[in-house]
Amino acid sequence: MVDFDQEVENWFSLKWYLPGVLQNYQWEFGFFLYLIPIIILFLIARWVLNYFISPKLTIALKEGKLKFDLTSLTRFIPQLLIALAVLSLLLALARPQKSNEKVERWTEGIDIMLVVDISESMRLMDFEPNRLEAAKDVAMNFINGRFQDRIGLVIFSGDAFSLAPLTTDYELLRTYIEDIDFSKIESRGTAIGSALAVATNRMRESDSKSKVVILLSDGDNTAGNIDPLTAARLAHAHNIKIYTIAIGKEGKVPMGRGPFGQVRYIDNNLDESTLREIASIGEGSFFRATNNQALEHVFNLIDKYEKAEIKETNFKDTTDYYSIYLKWAIVLFLAWLLMKSTFMVNVLQD
Numbered sequence: 001m002v003d004f005d006q007e008v009e010n011w012f013s014l015k016w017y018l019p020g021v022l023q024n025y026q027w028e029f030g031f032f033l034y035l036i037p038i039i040i041l042f043l044i045a046r047w048v049l050n051y052f053i054s055p056k057l058t059i060a061l062k063e064g065k066l067k068f069d070l071t072s073l074t075r076f077i078p079q080l081l082i083a084l085a086v087l088s089l090l091l092a093l094a095r096p097q098k099s100n101e102k103v104e105r106w107t108e109g110i111d112i113m114l115v116v117d118i119s120e121s122m123r124l125m126d127f128e129p130n131r132l133e134a135a136k137d138v139a140m141n142f143i144n145g146r147f148q149d150r151i152g153l154v155i156f157s158g159d160a161f162s163l164a165p166l167t168t169d170y171e172l173l174r175t176y177i178e179d180i181d182f183s184k185i186e187s188r189g190t191a192i193g194s195a196l197a198v199a200t201n202r203m204r205e206s207d208s209k210s211k212v213v214i215l216l217s218d219g220d221n222t223a224g225n226i227d228p229l230t231a232a233r234l235a236h237a238h239n240i241k242i243y244t245i246a247i248g249k250e251g252k253v254p255m256g257r258g259p260f261g262q263v264r265y266i267d268n269n270l271d272e273s274t275l276r277e278i279a280s281i282g283e284g285s286f287f288r289a290t291n292n293q294a295l296e297h298v299f300n301l302i303d304k305y306e307k308a309e310i311k312e313t314n315f316k317d318t319t320d321y322y323s324i325y326l327k328w329a330i331v332l333f334l335a336w337l338l339m340k341s342t343f344m345v346n347v348l349q350d
Helices: 004-009 019-023 030-053 070-093 131-144 170-179 192-203 228-237 273-281 292-305 322-339
Strands: 096-106 111-117 150-156 160-167 211-217 240-247 251-257 263-268 286-289 311-320
Touching: 030 070, 070 322, 111 131, 111 192, 131 170, 131 240, 131 292, 150 170, 150 192, 160 170, 160 192, 192 211, 192 228, 192 240, 192 273, 211 273, 228 240, 228 273, 240 273, 240 292, 273 286, 286 292
Parallel strands: 111 150, 111 211, 211 240, 240 286
Antiparallel strands: 096 311, 150 160, 251 263
């Protein structure tokens, strides 16, 4: 926006009446604008009535002596001036403005640790394209929906590994998630207790009012040297809420294709009891997801549950332009008063 002081200096310009300029205004009292067509119709009606009703002097002239002269149009100048003065006054009364708005958003934020199972069973294809890739997709969408929350990432198989500390660098987190694959941890198994302990260790010194662990796994605890329930109690002692998500279907689950392209299946059983008890100890919730849509729905629910209160501060810088049109109205009105004493009104109007 052009500096207001500079615009005021250039007020004596016809640019202020251009449609492009008028359309960009915000009108504080816009109802005055509805009077403009009414005033215009009134002035036209008044001129027509004056033309047909006012007395006329009959003059006899010889044929060919009466010729049109451009100077005769000057009799319309006073009427045009008063019309423009009224128009400018109405524009000033409507109070044209331009505003710059700035919204500052801030929140205390939540600390969230995503704990993702990358054991071999996460290769199963009851999710598209498999369990791990489905988990990565919903984790990515979950991060995209957060605002100023610190989020960390723990992956586990036979061991647990802190892949990313608590951070608000969501671009870095997305990069880490994209790079997750089964080769990140060589030892096989499912060390749920160790994964919870690593997540708790990352969060125990946090002074955030809300600390959350989201544990996603498709198996029982078969590795590690820490019992999952003991790890859950340790997390609860540090005021960490735990959500657990059991991922996978029961029964025969596709696990890939054989050498001749046939789909191979494996019997899959999931003991939910441990994950349920972990969530209960952590005062969170247990969820079961059996397909991509259900898993996405679970993360959406958690996203709604764990929303920090976002506070906004609005700054509005408003510049008024009514004074420009008020000056024009005064100048045009004075010009009209001046012409009332000239031949344009006193002679040519008759």
